[in-house]
Structures are given as C-alpha cells and as structure tokens.
Amino acid sequence: MDEEYDVIVLGTGLKECVLSGLLSVDGLKVLHMDRNDYYGGESTSLNLIQLWKKFRGDDKPPPHLGSSKDYNIDMNPKFIMANGTLVRVLIHTDVTKYLYFKAVDGSFVFNKAKVHKVPSNDMEALKSPLMGIFEKRRARKFFIYVQDYNESDPKTHDGMDLTRVTTKELIAKFGLDDNTVDFIGHALALHRDDRYLNEPALDTVKRMKLYAESLARFQGGSPYIYPLYGLGELPQAFARLSAVYGGTYMLNKPECKVEFDDQGKVIGVTSEGETAKCKKLVCDPSYLTNKVRKVGKVARAIAIMSHPIPNTNDSQSVQVILPQKQLGRKSDMYLFCCSYSHNVCPKGKFIAFVSTEAETDQPAIELKPGIDLLGPVDEIFFDMYDRFEPVNEPTLDNCFISTSYDATTHFESTVLDVLNMYTLITGKVLDLTVDLSVASAAEE
Numbered sequence: 001m002d003e004e005y006d007v008i009v010l011g012t013g014l015k016e017c018v019l020s021g022l023l024s025v026d027g028l029k030v031l032h033m034d035r036n037d038y039y040g041g042e043s044t045s046l047n048l049i050q051l052w053k054k055f056r057g058d059d060k061p062p063p064h065l066g067s068s069k070d071y072n073i074d075m076n077p078k079f080i081m082a083n084g085t086l087v088r089v090l091i092h093t094d095v096t097k098y099l100y101f102k103a104v105d106g107s108f109v110f111n112k113a114k115v116h117k118v119p120s121n122d123m124e125a126l127k128s129p130l131m132g133i134f135e136k137r138r139a140r141k142f143f144i145y146v147q148d149y150n151e152s153d154p155k156t157h158d159g160m161d162l163t164r165v166t167t168k169e170l171i172a173k174f175g176l177d178d179n180t181v182d183f184i185g186h187a188l189a190l191h192r193d194d195r196y197l198n199e200p201a202l203d204t205v206k207r208m209k210l211y212a213e214s215l216a217r218f219q220g221g222s223p224y225i226y227p228l229y230g231l232g233e234l235p236q237a238f239a240r241l242s243a244v245y246g247g248t249y250m251l252n253k254p255e256c257k258v259e260f261d262d263q264g265k266v267i268g269v270t271s272e273g274e275t276a277k278c279k280k281l282v283c284d285p286s287y288l289t290n291k292v293r294k295v296g297k298v299a300r301a302i303a304i305m306s307h308p309i310p311n312t313n314d315s316q317s318v319q320v321i322l323p324q325k326q327l328g329r330k331s332d333m334y335l336f337c338c339s340y341s342h343n344v345c346p347k348g349k350f351i352a353f354v355s356t357e358a359e360t361d362q363p364a365i366e367l368k369p370g371i372d373l374l375g376p377v378d379e380i381f382f383d384m385y386d387r388f389e390p391v392n393e394p395t396l397d398n399c400f401i402s403t404s405y406d407a408t409t410h411f412e413s414t415v416l417d418v419l420n421m422y423t424l425i426t427g428k429v430l431d432l433t434v435d436l437s438v439a440s441a442a443e444e
Contacts, residue, residue: 003031003276003277004029004276004277004278004279005029005030005031005248005276005277005278005279006023006028006029006030006278006279006280007020007023007028007029007030007031007278007279007280007281007282007425008030008031008032008033008268008269008276008278008280008281008282009023009030009031009032009033009281009282009283010033010034010256010258010269010281010282010283010284010287011034011041011283011284011286011287012032012034012036012038012039012040012041012235012239012251013040013041013042013043013235013284013402013405014040014043014076014231014234014235014238014414015284015402015414015417015418015421016032016041016235016282016283016284016402017032017039017234017235017236017238017239017242018089018238018415018418019282019418019421019422019425020032020238020239020242020247020282021093021095021238021239021241021242021245021247022089022093022418022422022430023242023282023422023425023426024241024242024243024244024245024246024247025093025241025245026426027245029246030242030246030247030248031247031248031250031269031276031278032239032242032247032248032249032250033249033250033251033253033256033269033271034250034251034252034253035252035253035254035255035256036251036252037251037252038251039232039235039236039239039251040075040232040235040236041235041284041286042075042076042284042385042404042405043074043075043076043231043232043235043405044074044075044232044235045072045073045074045075045229045230045231045232045233046071046072046073046075047068047069047071047072047073048061048065048066048067048068048070048071048073049061049068050068051071051073051302051381055302055381055383056381062379064378065304065346065349065378065379066345066346066349067346070345070346071344071345071346071351072229072230072232072343072344072345073230073302073344073345073351074230074231074232074344076231076405077230077231077336077338077351077353077409078231078336078405078408078409078410078411078414079104079222079224079225079226079319079336079409079410079411080101080224080225080226080227080410080411081210081211081214081223081224081410081411081412082103082214082215082217082218082223082224082225083210083213083214083217083223084210084214084411084412084415085411085412085415085416085419085432086411086412086414086415087225088432089415089418089419089430089432092430092431092432093238093241094241095237095238095240095241098233098236098237098240098241099227099228099233099234099237100227100228101225101226101227101228102225102226102227102228102317102341102342103218103220103221103222103224103225104220104221104222104224104225104226104317104318104319105220105221105222105312105313105315105316105317105318105341106221106222106312106313106315106317106318106319107120107187107215107221107222107223107224107318107319108187108311108312108318108319108320108321109130109183109186109187109320109321109322109323110320110321110322110323110326110327110369110373111130111179111182111183111323111326112179112326113326114311115309115310115311115312115320115373116128116129116130116183117221117313118183118187118188118321119139120188120211120212120215120223121143121147121212122140122143122144122147125139125140125143126140130179130180130183131179131180135176135177135180138174138175138176138180139174139176139180141174142171142174142176142184145158145174146205146208146209146212147209147212149162149205149209151202158173160173160201162200162201162202162205163200163202164200165200165201166197166198166199166200166201167185167196167197167198167199167200167201167203167204168197168198169201170201170204170205171184171197178325181197182323182325182326183323184204184208185197185204185323186321186323186324186332187321187323188207188208188211189203189204189207189208189211190207190211190321190408190410190412191204191207192331192332192357192406192408192413193324193330193331193332194324194325210223211223221313221315222318222319224319224410226317226338226342227342228342228343229342229343229344230338230342230343230344253271253272254271254272255271255272256269256270256271256287257269257270257271258281258283258287258288258399259275260397264396264397265396265397265398266278266280266281266397266398266399269281279398280398280399280400280425281398281399281400282400282401282402282421282425283399283400283401283402284401284402284404285388285389285390285401285402285403285404288392288399288401291390291391291392291397291399291401292388292389292390292391292392292401293388293389293391294386294387294388295387295388295389295404296357296358296386296387297357297358297384297385297386297387298355298356298357298358298384298385298387298405298406298407299355299356299357299358299360299363299366299367299382299383299384299407300353300354300355300356300363300367300382300383300384300385300407301353301354301355301363301364301367301370301371301380301381301382301383302351302352302353302380302381302383303351303352303353303354303371303374303377303378303379303380303381304345304349304350304351304377304378304379304380305349305350305351305352305374305375305376305377305378306348306349306350306376306378307350307375307376308337308339308350309335309337309350309352309373309374309375310373310374310375311373312337315337316338316339316340316341316342316350317337317338317339317341317342318335318336318337319334319335319336319337319409319410320334320335320370320373321333321334321335322334322335322369322370327369329356329359330357330359331356331357331359331407332356332407332408333354333355333356333367333369333370333407334353334354334355334356334370334407334408334409335352335353335354335370335373335374335409336352336353336354336355336409337350337351337352337353338350338351339351349378352374352377353409354367354370354371354374355367355407355408355409356370356407357406357407358384361384363382363383363384364382367382385404386404387403387404387405387406388403388404389403389404390402390403394424394425400421400424400425402417402418402421403417
C-alpha cells in the first residue's frame with residue numbers, strides 16, 4: 001500500500017465509483033478504499049436479512065416473505081432517465097456491457113387528491129383528466145411550443161429569449177393555470193421546489209424535452225429505466241471499469257485517516273499503519289466530517305407489499321411525484337415502486353419507497369400522504385438521514401467531497417454533482433456526445 005497515487009477515492013457509493021471509473025479511464029493512477037466490506041456505501045443494496053439487521057436488530061424476517069437472497073433492496077433507489085446524463089456516462093465508459101436495464105412501467109403525479117398518469121406531449125395533454133377542456137387546448141399549445149423549440153433556431157422561439165424570460169413569464173404567455181403549472185414543473189421538468197418559476201425558462205424547456213425524448217426512446221409508459229437486480233449493480237460496474245484501467249480496490253479498510261501537510265494540502269491516507277500517498281482525494285462526506293456542513297435531512301419509508309400501487313394501471317415499476325403545493329409542504333414527496341420484473345424481490349412481492357426532504361422529526365407522520373397511496377403493506381420501515389455538502393476549497397486542500405443523496409427518486413441531480421466534481425478534479429468537461437442508439441440493445 002505504501003505507493004503514490006494520482007487520486008485516492010474513499011467510499012464506494014455510486015458517485016465515488018463513477019468518478020473512480022472516469023479518472024482511471026483518463027489514465028490516472030487510482031486507489032479506491034472503503035471502510036465497509038461491501039460496495040455501495042449509502043447507496044448499497046440489501047437482502048432481506050441485511051434489511052432486518054439494519055432496522056430490526058436481532059429479529060429475523062418472517063418466512064412468508066420468501067428467500068432473503070431474492071431481495072435486492074436499494075437504500076437510495078433512483079430511476080434513470082432513458083435519454084439523460086447518466087446513460088450518456090454509461091455509454092461513454094462502456095459500462096453498459098456489465099449491466100442490463102429494463103424500462104419502468106409508469107410515471108404518475110398526485111394532483112387534487114388523486115393519482116394521474118403524467119401527460120408528456122400535446123396528444124396526451126388532450127386526453128388527460130388533469131385538465132378541463134379549455135385548459136387542455138392551452139396546454140397542448142404549450143407542449144407544441146416546447147416540442148418545436150430549438151435553441152439554435154430563432155424561428156422556433158416565438159420572439160422570446162428563454163435565457164432572460166422566466167418560466168413564470170413563459171407560462172403566463174400560454175395562460176396555463178396553477179394546477180397545470182404544478183404537474184409540468186414537478187412531474188415533467190422534475191424541479192424539486194418552486195424556485196424555478198423565477199429563473200430563466202430555458203432550463204425548464206430543456207428538462208421537458210429530455211422527459212419527452214426519454215419517453216420516446218422505449219415507447220414505454222415512462223421515461224425511466226432501472227437496472228435488473230437494482231442499483232447495487234452500478235457501483236460494482238464502475239469498480240470493474242476502474243480495475244480494467246489499472247485502478248486498485250481495497251474494501252474493509254478500517255479508520256481511513258486522511259493526512260495533510262503543513263499547508264493543509266492532502267498528502268495521503270493511513271489505514272492499519274500503512275500510508276498511501278496521493279495528489280488528490282475524492283470521498284463522501286463521512287470521511288471528512290470537518291469539511292462538510294449539514295444542509296438538511298431526508299425522511300423515508302421502505303415498504304414490502306404483495307400488490308402494485310393502486311391507481312397506477314397495475315404497474316410493476318412506477319414513480320409517483322407528489323408536488324409540494326398539493327401537500328402544503330416546502331418540498332416534493334416521491335414514491336418509488338419496483339418488483340420481480342426488475343429482479344429486486346420474489347414474484348408477487350413489491351418494494352416501495354416514500355421519501356421527502358424532512359421538515360419534522362416524525363417520518364411516519366410526515367410521509368403519511370405518500371404511504372396512504374400504497375394500500376396494505378406487509379412490512380414497513382422508517383428512517384431518517386442527514387444531508388451534507390462540502391464547505392472546503394478544493395484548490396487549497398485538493399479534497400473533492402461529494403454531496404449526500406437527496407430525496408428524489410431520479411438520478412439527474414446526482415449525475416450533475418459527479419460531472420461538476422470531474423471538472424474540478426481534471427480541469428476539463430467530460431465529452432458526453434455519444435450515440436445513444438448503441439445502448440438500446442442491452443436495455444430492451
């Protein structure tokens with residue numbers, strides 16, 4: 001271990017593993033360590049026995065739930081946008097050869113106390129029970145504007161500069177009501193709160209276009225895909241990639257102590273009396289607690305059920321977004337469900353997650369609006385965890401720390417953190433202009 005590396009990575013969460021893979025492909029000498037004896041960190045995948053141990057101590061899971069090894073329960077489940085940034089990273093690095101994806105059945109939104117399919121284009125807008133007849137026509141015009149919008153063709157801009165016009169101003173031009181704005185902003189553009197209304201409209205239009213392109217990619221009921229056997233496969237796939245390019249992996253390394261020189265620059269990591277030297281360090285917040293600050297906490301419920309979520313057309317896998325305004329909250333609530341169709345539990349069972357940015361210390365009460373949509377559950381577990389973000393200056397200490405996972409059940413914000421870190425570490429932007437058609441075969 002007494003060697004020098006370009007980069008040492010601490011923690012095998014998804015963000016750390018993606019970075020480790022990208023940096024190894026770039027030809028950097030990478031050492032990747034984790035204090036745990038398993039991959040995944042906070043985003044690991046648990047079987048039934050591990051889940052019980054985490055939440056119920058010495059209790060054993062009841063036999064009627066089936067074999068423990070048939071469960072792959074992700075601790076941070078997030079669907080992947082089929083045309084989104086993570087898919088581009090997977091193709092860019094050729095990690096797709098280690099993974100199999102399957103489309104997610106449904107994308108729904110909670111509106112006026114009911115669950116509705118998310119309309120994503122002008123034709124679906126006309127059929128949607130979310131809107132009355134006149135509102136449907138207005139929404140259809142807006143959807144056509146977004147579909148036709150091309151940043152480099154001013155003829156499609158309708159005289160508006162979307163880098164200056166706010167989302168609120170753009171929506172006002174089409175006369176859409178608050179209810180319509182709510183599902184467009186939160187279930188299509190996937191904004192987490194309402195700040196976007198006062199920001200330039202270009203970001204929202206791009207997000208809506210990404211949703212529609214992702215939906216068109218598989219002609220399925222949603223724009224999302226998910227790996228067979230769950231997300232636990234992703235960190236391991238990037239770990240394999242890193243190893244192929246010469247990266248070194250060490251799990252189960254206790255007390256990874258980060259060492260600094262007199263100027264406060266990182267110089268290495270010590271574990272079990274040995275020190276590996278490095279020029280730069282990448283880690284999750286738990287390895288450098290004095291260089292991060294708490295920015296919030298996530299409340300979540302994990303449920304095992306024997307039926308799909310009601311009112312979702314019997315979807316075997318589904319996301320339901322509950323916008324903040326519908327619940328009288330400051331942030332959205334997310335409902336994730338997966339099943340045997342993605343090999344995450346035995347046939348006839350379903351795994352559901354309800355998550356939100358916590359506003360109280362009582363997850364069971366706070367998550368009730370989402371839990372009420374699940375119907376009867378076989379088992380339910382409640383959990384809260386703190387969210388951290390770095391406060392250090394990487395140019396001074398050469399430490400690059402990821403932010404904690406948020407409450408969302410989709411990946412776009414997670415990947416942006418990774419790409420920003422990549423640019424900070426390497427000084428260059430990752431080129432993600434890839435031919436997306438090459439991944440389709442593995443994902444069908």
